[in-house]
Amino acid sequence: xxxxxxxxxAVLLSVLLSExxxxxxxxxxxxxxxxxxxxxxxxxxxxxxxxxISDEGLINTGEIYPISPDYTSNTLSEKPYLTVRSFxxxxxxxxxxxxxxxxxxxxxxxxxxxxGNYDGQNKLPQFDLHLGVDYWYTVNITxxxxxxxxxxxxxxxxxxxYICLVNTxxxxxFISSLELRPLNNTMYPSDSGxxxxxxxxxxxxxxxxxxxxxxxxxxxxxxxxxxxxxxxTINTTSIVDSPTNFxxxxxxxxxxxxxxxxxxxxxxxxxxxxxxxxxxYIYMYFAELEKLQPNQTRExxxxxxxxxYFNQPINPLYLRPQTLYGSKAxxxxxxxxxxxxxxxxxxxxxxLNALEAFKVVxxxxxxxxxxxTAAMYSIKSSYRISRNWQGDPCAPQEYVWDGVNCSYxxxxxxxxxxxxxxxxxxxxxxxAVIANLSNLQTLDLSNNKLTGRIPDFLGHMFFLKVxxxxxxxxxxxxxxxxxxxxxxxxxxxxxxxxxxxxxVKKKKSNVVLPIVASMSALFVILILLxxxxxxxMKQRESQRKSNNMYSLESKxxxxxxxxxxxxxxxxxxxxxxxxxxxxxxxxxGDTEVAVKMFSSASMDEGFKELVSExxxxxxxxxxxxxxxxxxxxxxEHLGIIYEYMANGDxxxxxxxxxxxVLNWQDRLQIALDAAQGLExxxxxIKNAIVHRDxxxxxxxxxxxxxxxxxxxxxxxxxxxxxxxxxxxxxxxGTPGYLDPEYQNTGRLTEKSDIYSFGIVILEILTxxxxxxxxxxxxxxxxxxxxxWIMQQGDMKDIVDPRLxxxxxxxxxxxxVEIAMACVxxxxxxxxxxxxxxxxxxxxxxxxxxxxxxxxxxSDGQIxxxxxxxxxSR
Numbered sequence: 001x002x003x004x005x006x007x008x009x010a011v012l013l014s015v016l017l018s019e020x021x022x023x024x025x026x027x028x029x030x031x032x033x034x035x036x037x038x039x040x041x042x043x044x045x046x047x048x049x050x051x052x053i054s055d056e057g058l059i060n061t062g063e064i065y066p067i068s069p070d071y072t073s074n075t076l077s078e079k080p081y082l083t084v085r086s087f088x089x090x091x092x093x094x095x096x097x098x099x100x101x102x103x104x105x106x107x108x109x110x111x112x113x114x115x116g117n118y119d120g121q122n123k124l125p126q127f128d129l130h131l132g133v134d135y136w137y138t139v140n141i142t143x144x145x146x147x148x149x150x151x152x153x154x155x156x157x158x159x160x161x162y163i164c165l166v167n168t169x170x171x172x173x174f175i176s177s178l179e180l181r182p183l184n185n186t187m188y189p190s191d192s193g194x195x196x197x198x199x200x201x202x203x204x205x206x207x208x209x210x211x212x213x214x215x216x217x218x219x220x221x222x223x224x225x226x227x228x229x230x231x232x233t234i235n236t237t238s239i240v241d242s243p244t245n246f247x248x249x250x251x252x253x254x255x256x257x258x259x260x261x262x263x264x265x266x267x268x269x270x271x272x273x274x275x276x277x278x279x280x281y282i283y284m285y286f287a288e289l290e291k292l293q294p295n296q297t298r299e300x301x302x303x304x305x306x307x308x309y310f311n312q313p314i315n316p317l318y319l320r321p322q323t324l325y326g327s328k329a330x331x332x333x334x335x336x337x338x339x340x341x342x343x344x345x346x347x348x349x350x351x352l353n354a355l356e357a358f359k360v361v362x363x364x365x366x367x368x369x370x371x372x373t374a375a376m377y378s379i380k381s382s383y384r385i386s387r388n389w390q391g392d393p394c395a396p397q398e399y400v401w402d403g404v405n406c407s408y409x410x411x412x413x414x415x416x417x418x419x420x421x422x423x424x425x426x427x428x429x430x431x432a433v434i435a436n437l438s439n440l441q442t443l444d445l446s447n448n449k450l451t452g453r454i455p456d457f458l459g460h461m462f463f464l465k466v467x468x469x470x471x472x473x474x475x476x477x478x479x480x481x482x483x484x485x486x487x488x489x490x491x492x493x494x495x496x497x498x499x500x501x502x503x504v505k506k507k508k509s510n511v512v513l514p515i516v517a518s519m520s521a522l523f524v525i526l527i528l529l530x531x532x533x534x535x536x537m538k539q540r541e542s543q544r545k546s547n548n549m550y551s552l553e554s555k556x557x558x559x560x561x562x563x564x565x566x567x568x569x570x571x572x573x574x575x576x577x578x579x580x581x582x583x584x585x586x587x588x589g590d591t592e593v594a595v596k597m598f599s600s601a602s603m604d605e606g607f608k609e610l611v612s613e614x615x616x617x618x619x620x621x622x623x624x625x626x627x628x629x630x631x632x633x634x635x636e637h638l639g640i641i642y643e644y645m646a647n648g649d650x651x652x653x654x655x656x657x658x659x660x661v662l663n664w665q666d667r668l669q670i671a672l673d674a675a676q677g678l679e680x681x682x683x684x685i686k687n688a689i690v691h692r693d694x695x696x697x698x699x700x701x702x703x704x705x706x707x708x709x710x711x712x713x714x715x716x717x718x719x720x721x722x723x724x725x726x727x728x729x730x731x732x733g734t735p736g737y738l739d740p741e742y743q744n745t746g747r748l749t750e751k752s753d754i755y756s757f758g759i760v761i762l763e764i765l766t767x768x769x770x771x772x773x774x775x776x777x778x779x780x781x782x783x784x785x786x787x788w789i790m791q792q793g794d795m796k797d798i799v800d801p802r803l804x805x806x807x808x809x810x811x812x813x814x815x816v817e818i819a820m821a822c823v824x825x826x827x828x829x830x831x832x833x834x835x836x837x838x839x840x841x842x843x844x845x846x847x848x849x850x851x852x853x854x855x856x857x858s859d860g861q862i863x864x865x866x867x868x869x870x871x872s873r
Contacts, residue, residue, distance in 0.1 A: 027051065029100050030219070031180035036064040036083035045079060048213045052080055055178070059095055061388065062087045067116025071145055080177040081114045081147070087165055087173045092130075092399050094164040094391035097180050102159045106188070108181040108218060110151040111163065113174065115141045125171020130164040132156070133365045133395035137196060139173075149221075151197040153188050153358065158367050162391045181219045186246045188281065188358070191328055191845040195281055195358035199271075201225040203352050204233035204256035215252040222253050222354065231258045231267070234351065236289040240319045245856060247323045249285045253354050254321050257289055263349040267300075267340040271357075277810040278359060279329035279846065280336070285354035286324070288316040292348070300350035303339045304330075310853045313343050316351060323856045328845050329360050332808060368394045368406070369413045375436035376401070376416065382433065383426045407439070409828050412835075415439040422468070423447045431455050439463055446494070447471035454479055454495075468494040557630035561637040568595050575648065576697075585644065592644035593629050597637070620685060624677030626700060626710040645700035645708065650674075650760075654696060654767050661800075664807035665844070666705050667764045668815065672840040673707035674699050678757060679833040681709075682750040687717045690748055694756035695737045695770070696763055716748060736770030736781065741827050751827035754836065758822025762786055765815055767800030783823045786816065811846035814839065 032045075032052045039056035062085040066072075072082060087093040099107060109131070115124060124141040129150060137150040154161075161180075165173035188195055202211055205224035213219035226233055233256060240254035260267045273280075288298060298316060302309040302324075310324060330336075340350035367373070376393045379385065387402045394406035394414035405418035416437050426448040434443070435457045441464060450472040458467060459481025467482070478495060485491035565571065567586035576583035581598040621627070632639035647653070650670060653662055662670070681689040691698075692714040700710045714732045731743055739755035742748055759770050762782050772780040789797050796805060799812050818839040824830045831839070 027213070029182040031097055031099065031178075032080075033058065033095070033178040034080045034083065035175045035177055036066075036085040038064075043079065047078060048219070050213060050219070052177075055085060055095070059085070059093070061090060061093050061390070065118040067114060067118045068120065068144075071114075071116035081112060081116075084114070084116075084118050084174045084176050086119065087167070090167070090388045090390065092164050092166050092390050093173065093388075094162045095178055097161040097163065097178075098159060099156075099161070099180055099182065101182055103156050106153060106155050106183040106185045107161075108151060108153055108183055108220065109161070109163070110149060110179045110181075110221075111175060112177040112179075113139050113141065113148045114146075114176045115144045115174070117144045118174065119172070123171060125173065126168065127171060127173040128166040128168050130162070130166055130391075130396075131194065131361070132158075132162050132363065133367055133392045134361070134363050136194075136361055141171075151221075152361065153183065153195040153197075154363075155194070158370050158373075160370070160373065162367075164391045179219070183218055184246055184248075187218075188247075188283070189325075189327065190281055190360070192842040193279075193360040193362045196361045198280065198357040198359050199223075200356045201354060202253045202256065203258040203354055204231075204235065205253070206233050206256075211250055211252045215250040217248060217250075222250070226258060228261075230261055232261045233257065234259055234289050236319070238289075238319055240287045240289070240321060240353075242321055245321050245323060247283065247285075247321075247856075249321050249323070249354055254285060254287045255289065257287070257351040257353040259351045260349045265349075266342075267350045267352060268338065269355075270335060270337040272335050273333060276332055276334050279331040279810075281326060281329055281358045281360070282336075283356040283358075284324040284352060285356075286314060286316040286322045286351065287320060287353050288318040289351075289353075290348075291318065296348060297346050298342075298348040298351065299346040300340050300342045303341060305333060305335070305337050309338070310855065314340075314350075314855070321353075324853060325856075326853050331810070331846065365395055366413045368392050368416070371436050372413075372416050372439075375433050376404075378433040379419075379421075383421070383424065385421075385424060405442070412831075417463075418442040420444040421448065426450060432457065434458075435461070442466040444468045445472065449473060451475070454482070456481065458482055459485060464491060466492045470494050470496055472496075557628070559630050559632045559639075559641065561632060561634040561639075564595060564597070564632050564634075564637070564639055564641075567593065567641070571597070581639075586641070588629070588641075592646075593641050594644045595639055595641050597632075597639040620681065620689070622677055622680040622684070624673045624706075624708050625680065626708045642710070645710075646703040647701035647705055649697045649710075650699040650701060650707065650764070651696035653701065654763055656767070656802075661802045662705075664803060664811070668811070668840065668844045670699070670701065670705065670707040671761050671764050671815070672837065672844060674709055674760065675757065675833060675837045675840055677707075677709040678753055679837050681715075682753070682833045688750055689715050689717045690750050691715050691753050691756075692732045692748070693734060693737075694753050694760060695734050696760055699760065734770075739827070740825060749827060750833065751830050754822050754830045754833060755824075755827070757833075757836065758819045758830075759783060761815065761819035761822065765799055765812065765819065767802060783820075787820065790816065790820070808846050811843045814846065815843045818843075 027050055030050060032050050033055050034041075034043075034052040035055045037052075037054045037056075039054050042051060042053045044051050064083060064085050066083050067081070097109075099105070111129060122144065124144065126138065126140045128135060129137040129139055131152060131154060136152060139148050139150070141148060163178060165175060167173055200220060200222055202222040202224050204226055205211070205222075206226045206228075208224050210224065211222040216222065235256040238255070239251050241248075241251040258267060284302075292298065299313045301313050314322075314324070316322065340352060342348070342350055368376075373393060376389070380389050389401045391399065393401045393404055393416060394408075397406075397408065397414075400406055403420040404416060406414040407417045408414050417439055418441060419434075419437065420442075422444045423446070426445070427450070431445075431450075432455065434440070438461070440461055443458075443464060443466070446468045448471070450469075452474065453476040454469065454474050456479045458464065459479045464485075474496075478493075482491065482493060486493040559567070564586075567588055568584040569586070571582075571584050573585040574582055575585045575594060576596075581596055584595045584597065586593045586595045626645070627643045629641040629643060631641065652658060653660070678691065678694065681691060689712075691709065691712065693711060694709075698709065698711040699707050701707055731738070731746065733739070733742075733752075733756070737756040737759050739752040741755075742752040759782060762768075763770060766782065766786065768782055768785070770782050772782060772785060786798055798816060799807055818831070818836055821829070821831050822836065
């Protein structure tokens with residue numbers, strides 16, 4: 001059977017013939033909006049008993065219409081769909097949902113569109129639907145009597161959810177109803193994105209009745225599906241349900257099942273995809289509905305496109321629901337062709353009780369922060385702004401609010417930096433809410449009717465550079481801080497001539513000379529302190545060298561030089577070379593170690609590196625950072641001992657001289673491992689640590705090719721919560737990996753590591769070095785090369801050709817995108833390492849190497865089997 005072709009027909013038939021009874025049941029947390037009904041016309045729906053409310057007061061744009069009487073017969077009498085709200089004005093019109101449970105919880109969101117020729121024009125429209133600030137779905141009305149009913153499972157990052165209708169020039173957007181249902185957070189697990197419903201079928205339901213609330217406690221709508229020419233049905237009047245199956249398929253749905261009409265044939269269904277990069281989560285529900293006799297067995301295997309989908313046979317449990325689902329999305333198929341085939345031991349044909357399939361919708365853009373958004377909506381309501389301010393104030397960027405400018409910082413939330421409310425008819429002088437726009441740089445309140453005193457808080461908005469308050473009716477003096485900011489040049493202030501505080505008048509004429517005098521005195525004091533510090537440091541250095549000691553911890557980790565010679569078999573085997581010394585292979589008992597000895601030619605710098613690396617390794621512990629074993633300070637012999645990594649550094653594995661080519665999954669895993677190590681340094685400890693020399697030679701691989709960050713000799717720590725950066729006199733790092741902003745300014749932050757790591761990701765993906773020295777003049781930087789190829793070619797021209805095309809295109813594209821974000825010229829445009837980790841996890845989730853499928857029975861027992869062991873692609 002072709003699932004996709006049948007779906008719209010099933011929707012129509014279910015609408016025509018569905019029935020339901022009403023029963024009292026908890027609907028707390030449900031949001032049910034009948035769009036286009038008059039204000040204060042709340043009612044209980046006759047089909048479900050769910051309470052619906054009018055959308056009046058929830059949106060202040062649009063026009064309301066009833067659908068044509070031609071479409072309001074008894075067979076289409078669902079009240080929530082008899083009226084619509086239409087939006088002939090504005091590019092984007094948005095509803096705002098605020099679920100009681102708030103953000104980070106899982107919800108089912110459903111919108112319904114029944115055209116019903118409400119406008120009398122018989123022109124079937126098409127328009128887009130956005131969830132938050134991202135595209136969700138294209139509403140395409142193909143018949144006036146047919147519903148279009150998109151549904152999505154979504155975890156919002158904010159307490160506010162925007163549902164926006166976007167006019168794409170193909171007809172006027174409209175909506176019939178909007179519904180939100182809280183879900184159990186364990187339901188529909190996914191490793192990325194939101195899940196847009198593709199199909200949800202009640203198999204074997206030949207009564208052509210839809211099932212929803214009250215039978216389904218989450219008000220999912222199950223459409224009946226049976227093909228009389230190829231399928232038979234079985235059913236039971238017994239209850240088939242269990243509260244321990246967290247998907248909670250309704251007993252009404254589970255009490256029917258499809259089975260082949262010819263018991264010797266497979267049970268089949270299929271659908272085509274729009275693109276091989278589409279990702280699907282598929283949920284199959286099974287239960288045995290017949291009491292089997294001792295000589296009867298029902299056992300079958302599931303195949304997808306001829307390959308085994310789950311590597312053990314399914315034996316449905318009697319009256320107990322089982323759910324089969326994947327921990328990761330299925331992808332890379334142009335067609336999904338499922339066959340359920342009974343085993344040789346089975347006397348009965350296969351069955352399927354229900355099926356759900358969801359398509360992954362990537363949520364790629366950040367919303368404006370809750371505090372700034374609340375401030376903007378407060379401004380809108382308090383000042384009765386008549387502009388079409390809809391949805392998120394800043395995002396998507398093409399729909400930024402009129403009079404608003406925002407800054408966009410990579411994956412971070414956009415910030416409101418400019419607000420123009422000039423000539424807006426504002427009469428209230430209560431401006432305190434503007435203080436929540438803490439990143440505001442420009443504010444224009446000119447030519448309004450604002451009265452009272454100018455608020456003091458305007459003088460304390462740290463980033464404010466331009467303020468225009470002319471043409472209002474303010475009284476009293478200009479706050480002193482505003483005048484001071486204006487006088488020292490940090491603020492361009494435009495205000496009508498108002499009285500000035502006498503205190504400020506006095507300060508105005510005398511402000512420059514005292515500042516200069518104070519700065520001169522301070523300069524002299526700083527010089528004296530610096531001289532004293534240098535003398536003291538030289539004394540300490542002399543004492544330290546004479547004693548060959550330093551305040552290193554853990555005496556039991558110190559080794560003598562003779563012990564080092566024994567451990568390394570007289571420094572016999574070199575496994576690496578660094579800027580200040582050589583790394584040797586060694587053994588302490590049966591444990592292999594790496595010993596880095598600093599050369600005598602770099603004693604001073606080597607000693608500093610040893611101390612820095614020791615102090616990092618002794619205080620930080622993470623699975624993706626190399627572990628400290630010990631150190632050596634013995635006369636002129638300085639060394640550090642750490643765990644041995646059997647597969648050496650990443651650079652060697654990416655080299656064209658290496659006959660073993662890392663596969664795509666290994667590359668992504670190595671990138672993720674290294675990213676997690678850096679994330680710990682940046683965010684996992686009290687004082688952030690900047691590595692300062694992130695590169696492929698400082699990423700080591702163990703015997704399982706799992707990666708760890710190494711070489712902390714150049715690392716710097718600083719209290720990131722109170723200090724924005726560290727200024728350094730000497731720029732440290734490696735050409736090709738060095739952050740250009742750090743190189744130009746000397747201002748070091750964790751974003752410098754992120755730039756370097758972006759280059760590492762590009763090396764991992766392309767197999768090319770950071771500086772491509774194939775004799776061009778000047779040499780070609782890898783970052784620039786990838787940027788050029790992205791404009792000229794496609795992924796196959798970027799990814800290492802030695803992979804022979806064995807990689808997943810969507811995964812590669814996302815990996816390149818995150819790498820290029822990391823190497824943004826300005827540090828403010830780079831993501832955090834936490835965001836890089838999240839993005840790399842998504843890349844791994846898209847990987848085409850088969851993943852796991854889980855079969856969950858009604859008692860909560862979970863059986864996991866790896867598709868990679870048995871599934872052919």
